[in-house]
Amino acid sequence: MANGHSKGKLALGLSAVLASSVLLSACSQNNSTSASDGGSEQAGSLKIEVFDRGNAPAGLTASDNFLTDYVKESFGQPNNIDVEFVPIPRSEEVTKLNVLMASGTDVPDIVFTYDSGTFNKYAEQGGLTDLTPLLDEYGPNLKAFLGEDTLKYGQYEGVQYSIPAKRSTVGKYASFVRQDWLDKLGLPVPTTTEELYNTLVAFKEKDPGETGGKVIPLGMTIAPGQYESLIWSFIQPVTEQERFELTQTLSSRDYPVLLPGFKDAVQYLNKLYNEGLISKDFALDENKETLTQNIGSGLVGAFSEDNDNIFYPEGAYDLLLQNHPDAVLTAIDPYTNSEGKHAKPVAAPNGMYIMVPKSSEHAVEAIKYLDWMASEDHLMYIQNGIEGEHYTLEDGVPVAIPNLSAESTNKLMGGGDIGIIANGRIFESQEKNNEAFVKSFKPDYQDIIAKSLDISNTDAIEPVYTSRPIEAESKYGTTLSEKAKQLIVKSAMVSPAEFDATYESMLKDYMGSGGQAILDERKAAYSEQQ
Amino acid sequence: MGYARYFRRNWQMYALLVLPITFFIIFKYGPMYGVQIAFKDFNFFRGIGGSEWIGLDGFREVFANHDFYLTLRNTLMLNFLDLIVSFPAPLILAIMLFELKVVWFKKLSQTILYIPHFISWVIIGGIVYQLFGTQSGMINNLLMSLGFDAVPFLSEKNYWLITYLLTGVWQSAGWGTILYLAALTGINKELFEAAEVDGAGRLKRILHITIPGIKPTIVTLLIINLGNMISIGFERPFVIGNLAVREYSDVLSTFVYRIGLESGQYTLATVVGLFQAVVGLIFLLAANYISKKLTDESIL
CATH class of the missing domain: 3.40.190.10 (Periplasmic binding protein-like II)
Known part of the structure; x- marks a missing residue:
């Protein structure tokens, strides 16, 4: 980095400012003729x-x-x-x-x-x-x-x-489990959060995939496909007003950070992490590369994912079958909320x-x-x-x-x-849309995709619609979606004793970085609507 | 000698200068026009000229931002640690290379040491994550197969700091030797011979001839490094950093990227850039002044 001409370095120092402006210098406007x-x-x-x-x-x-x-x-x-x-x-x-x-x-x-x-x-x-x-x-x-x-x-x-x-289809997420592992251990298909937990513990202790201690009972990343199903199942029922005011829509996704139950969700993630039940490096895996590799090499027992992602050619399921021809995945919907529903977010139409x-x-x-x-x-x-x-x-x-x-x-x-x-x-109806979705995949996968699609639409939580845009969300969206992920990561990775302190300090940081501004604006927007 | 004659004789030199000067005008001075964005409520569609002046509002907003102070602290911290860890590395390497007498081995070592400099940080990032991952990294696989616990090289902030610093040394130390090696060849060989005759050992020769001989180079590089304390490259913290260590890995350049290019708040991004430029200038002048007082070496 250090290069001769010392006085030139002065100009270099000044030029730090260019980082943001170099692209704009050619910015002569001509929005005349429209x-x-x-x-x-x-x-x-x-x-x-x-x-x-x-x-x-x-x-x-x-x-x-x-x-x-x-x-x-x-x-x-x-x-x-x-x-x-x-x-x-x-x-x-x-x-x-x-x-x-x-x-x-x-x-x-x-x-x-x-x-x-x-x-x-x-x-x-x-x-x-x-x-x-x-x-x-x-x-x-x-x-x-x-x-x-x-x-x-x-x-x-x-x-x-x-x-x-x-x-065409608003459903986003489903979960999957290694059926062959369940069969080997004589376990039932998990249908509740608790049953899933017991399954994960069994996967860890008995290592049915013979991974030599490398088993990842629950594949996790810091991409929404993996954590949202789990987190939203902890969110408590709220009134329509609370839902409007407490939801934070960051970069087109509703974040439940302020909704009641979010802390319990992160605490549950913390428990899973500390018990060694989820991927240790989940915080490093924002683009799911490691997860895909790990599913493919047969290390992962269960995971949540977008309803279609693993089924594409050369995707995780293809890889898994190449490495372990006997492997079988079953689509499951284990996470259950306080009302006994399998609530999970769906996309806007x-x-x-x-x-x-x-x-x-x-x-x-x-x-x-x-x-x-x-x-x-x-x-x-x-x-x-x-x-x-x-x-x-x-x-x-x-x-x-x-x-x-x-x-x-x-x-x-x-x-x-x-x-x-x-x-x-x-197509002209939702049924046909779904059918077309399923039939666009290869025949072997069509049954599990149909089920996966069905799961992703079960007990759907629709995005909150705001008739006027929340300005603070445009302004702070990118920063806050990053902060929200940081909150989840940091709080999940500390020891259980430190959880409360870490969570509260991260939440404070989140609120100070624009979370409060969004909350205030949403409250105002709600009373305007009335 | 009149100007005309002087110019006729030396015009080739000036012709050669045209390109670098054009470069500076276009890429370093021209964009300074954009600095005014820091004082305007920048609107994409009205452009720089059409946006409204807002005085120091942008500065107020930046200085009220908690992340600004965090990233400023991290920038200074990473640069300072880098200075301590990475600054001596090329110096030591250069002296070691200089002491080598077998030419082919010296050439080979130099080449091997230079190579990392030419690898992009994105690729280095990929390598680092493959090597140091907690669960699937090669190093941790090795540690675990030997019965040790996995070390969170990338996801615990203090371990991450070590990973970050050593990766930097690996990437830049070899390349950094070039200037020192050039300076070393300028030392009069007779000094070494005389010292040897007088019975000075290798260490004595290094301490009393080699290092004093390249002191101006060391000081110059130190001043330049100090002047750059406030600015930090984007790629390295961005690709080596991750969500779990944002507390340390979020620096001014990634902050500018996030609020500027990602969120489109160009005003705030430009404010941070201008702030960096001004503080960088102050650092540089201060370092230069101190050096002039203490060692009589300076670059201005």
Whole structure:
């Protein structure tokens, strides 16, 4: 790091300030001409954000593949619109978008985020196009597809500043246990928190997987898929007012930190940790890599997870079966709350927020594009590929054809990321949505996925809906979601004797870092609503 | 000699300077335009010029933020410990390398020592987590198979500190030797020969010739390091840090990343950046002044 020219170091010292400003220096604004001047007589152009997950097969990219070509041919050419896809790394979704939005010039015409705080901030700062008139004029199919229920999630103070994607299934979490371990020990499938606990103790003491002492009875991480099922089962019943005021929505997820029972939940986690029943390094595993490895190598006895995650090709279940062909997982729903229910959070009926920046001159084309996607069978094609090659229709629901050739598989690449108006496959009824979800996986897994999906929708706790955005949540969301995780981690990892002191000091820090501001604003918002 | 003639004779030198100066203007001075964000309520869509002036409100908000003090403390603490642990390492290594007489072995060792410098922190982070994980790390697997208890190298804050510091030494010590080695070659060989004739042993020669010979380099590097006490690289604390040790691993650069790039509060992020720049300048000048008084060595 130390490099000759000493006096230059002075300038270097000064340049520390650049960290945040270098990206903004090119920030000359030109938000002059805005959307409404149609401009369809000449060839239009349209830049569309697309998530780059870094997993494109050789020779393809997130912005240039079979499906992007399909969009260009099927939507671009007939409408005389030049379509371009702008890749954004999935993991830097918000940071990259912030930089693009601030640059003003390079920003795509269609951008999106899963983060409600980010959407609210853009809307509040006046950076988004009001889509109401455009939707009425150019988006009849889109409106019909999404419906008023979904569309309301895209409003900011009553103005349609975004198009929310529609979610096909709202269920999030299920839990799983190694059935072969249970059978070996002659144990029943755990159906309550206590039974699960006894099972975990038995897994630890008897090591049915013959892991040589490396057994992880309950696989844990600090990702929501693993801890939320457990934590929410400790939350006490509350009135509708308490629920509104005490919930904290951080980065689009409801955190129960202030709800009664949260402390008991963390204390239970502390007990499990100190008894050696959960992954020792759960605090280091934010992206579930270690957990996936450990499940795959047959060290984990039970775990909670997103209802679909382990079933994807090369996912944890595939790995487990490669290493231990006799292994069997059973989907379970053990965590029980004080009312005997298996309460767990589900997602909002909307997916990401699709936005058109105010600086965009192609708002009309943007809505036309989304409307095109919602019309005829375009979304079906984007999500499922070609009938006969990728799927067959059974009762109107596409069933994946197994063992596709590499060429065929490549054609499907990026479908979920291009079909931005929907999260999952959407049909006329919830039953069909569920069926399509299940049948998109390989036949061997379909039974357990159906059960997993069912569990994830049992005793659902829906997200709290606020008709006006809570400003403190946009402001402190990122910091506080981090603080909440820190609270869980630190409190879980201390000795039981130190638990109370650690928990209280972490909670104090949380409240001081914006938790109190959110609480105050929510209380005010609730009395306003009355 | 007139300017014109002087310039005609030396114009190549000035031509060579054009690139570095352009670099500084574009990348170091140009962005200072953005410093005004610290005094404005920055709005993404109105840009720097269009945002409203808010005076010192941004500073008030930052100085009222509990995390700011925590990250400031951690920045100083990690840098200070790094100075104690990592500063002598390249010096000792360089002297050891200098004493080596077998050329091929010396070259080979140098190359091996340099390599970690060229590995990105993200990759080093991956290696560190594979090696030092409590449950599945190689080191702990070894310890446990020998009958010891697992050591929480990454999840207990004090152990983490040791991991953090030693990783830093591993990564940078070899590279840090370059300047010392260059300085060492500048020492007059006759001094060593004379000392040897007078019966000075290796240790005496190191203490009385080698170290005094490179003292200006040591002092210069120390001043530079002290000037940088307030700024800290982003990658190392970010990739080696984790949720369980945030108390120590959260530093100003990760704080700026979180409130600036992640939360979009550019005003606050710029305030922190400006604060760092000003304090860094003060540190640098102070270190330089003290050094001038004590050792007569200085860089300004």
